[in-house]
Amino acid sequence: MTAEPHDSQLSADLARLRCSAGVKWSRFPADVLPCWIADMDLPTAPVVRDALSALVERGDFGYHFQAASAIPATFSRWMAERHGWWPNESHVRVFCDVLQAVDLALWLGTQPGDGVVLLTPVYPPFFECITGIGRRVVDCPLDPAGWRIDAARLEACIDDRTTALLLCSPHNPTGRVFTREELSAVAEVAERHDLLVISDEIWADVVFSGSHHTPFASLSGAAEARTITAAAASKTFNMAGLRCAVAHIGVSEIERRIAELPAHLLGAAGSPGAIATHIAWTEGGPWVDETIVFLEAQRDHLMARLAAELPGVGATTPEATYLAWLDLRAYDLGDDPAGWLLANAKVALGPGPDFGEHGRGFARLNFATTRALLDEAVDRIIAALEGR
Numbered sequence: 001m002t003a004e005p006h007d008s009q010l011s012a013d014l015a016r017l018r019c020s021a022g023v024k025w026s027r028f029p030a031d032v033l034p035c036w037i038a039d040m041d042l043p044t045a046p047v048v049r050d051a052l053s054a055l056v057e058r059g060d061f062g063y064h065f066q067a068a069s070a071i072p073a074t075f076s077r078w079m080a081e082r083h084g085w086w087p088n089e090s091h092v093r094v095f096c097d098v099l100q101a102v103d104l105a106l107w108l109g110t111q112p113g114d115g116v117v118l119l120t121p122v123y124p125p126f127f128e129c130i131t132g133i134g135r136r137v138v139d140c141p142l143d144p145a146g147w148r149i150d151a152a153r154l155e156a157c158i159d160d161r162t163t164a165l166l167l168c169s170p171h172n173p174t175g176r177v178f179t180r181e182e183l184s185a186v187a188e189v190a191e192r193h194d195l196l197v198i199s200d201e202i203w204a205d206v207v208f209s210g211s212h213h214t215p216f217a218s219l220s221g222a223a224e225a226r227t228i229t230a231a232a233a234s235k236t237f238n239m240a241g242l243r244c245a246v247a248h249i250g251v252s253e254i255e256r257r258i259a260e261l262p263a264h265l266l267g268a269a270g271s272p273g274a275i276a277t278h279i280a281w282t283e284g285g286p287w288v289d290e291t292i293v294f295l296e297a298q299r300d301h302l303m304a305r306l307a308a309e310l311p312g313v314g315a316t317t318p319e320a321t322y323l324a325w326l327d328l329r330a331y332d333l334g335d336d337p338a339g340w341l342l343a344n345a346k347v348a349l350g351p352g353p354d355f356g357e358h359g360r361g362f363a364r365l366n367f368a369t370t371r372a373l374l375d376e377a378v379d380r381i382i383a384a385l386e387g388r
């Protein structure tokens, strides 16, 4: 018997993806569909692949300092073209990854015991970035009705030992693109309480039609002067394994302290990552535009299926990212519905409680996969929930 078109597409997708080297497809047994970590199931842009293939073809892996030194200017141009903010390239530094820049900013910009605000639920490693160096998480929940920032609540969360805000903008896991008004209200609170702002904008480019990312540092000169902006091409171009990121250091005192560190303490991006990032930010724009159209169609398809077939799942349509934050509390699956779905639907989602205590009863689904795989994941979730 010949397979249905859907089945043959699914088999082809699975055959291709199960050969991936990355953790997304290797952590779970072969009967599990991985929709968890934020890697896409699409190959990166052809311009990036061509640049890396040429490097491999030549066996060209010697010292290549020029690759990384070109990135600050490339990043500034990319931000100006795509987000209307032209950061001064002399304040942009290259890092191995975004969390390295976040750790460094927290380490240099806060003191042991200081409070650092997180707008929760939020990207899980942020908690460890704060507590791992003896700082305190100040948990400020987003408004669950639409995941807006409530500036009054933010202000109420701040005590006299709170010295920083670690912002994720656009927001993982809710997919919110905070508006200029919301961010301006945050900037006013930061100004009043003299907070260091670390703005992780790794998702800035994956924004769907109708929304516009506002770089926090672009709000005003005063906002820029208290902000470290971290970014990378890794989410947009699906190349997190290449390890290359940047940070714009708007805070002169932190800039000064970084300059005092031993020259090699922070390491350096490898040349494949730096070359890929440079090419992505100079020639990858058309591919990003096409990919966003694809991701937006995936998002719309997922939301339509959830609304029609699983109305008990609460999900705000993400305005950015390729992540859907699913409220499964109506199904009574306990604090960690992802654990239940892994066992019963053979679909791996991001466990809600990892995103903070307000993530209980939620799970995060990565929809940056093929249509056949997304449908298979949704079919499995529906079958498991209906068969309880």
Ligand SMILES: Cc1ncc(COP(=O)(O)O)c(C=O)c1O
Binding pocket: 038, 096, 097, 098, 099, 100, 123, 168, 172, 200, 202, 232, 234, 240, 244, 245
């Ligand atoms: C908000 C956010 N920040 C940082 C990262 C990780 O970035 P990196 O691997 O460059 O540390 C991710 C990965 O998904 C993320 O969603």
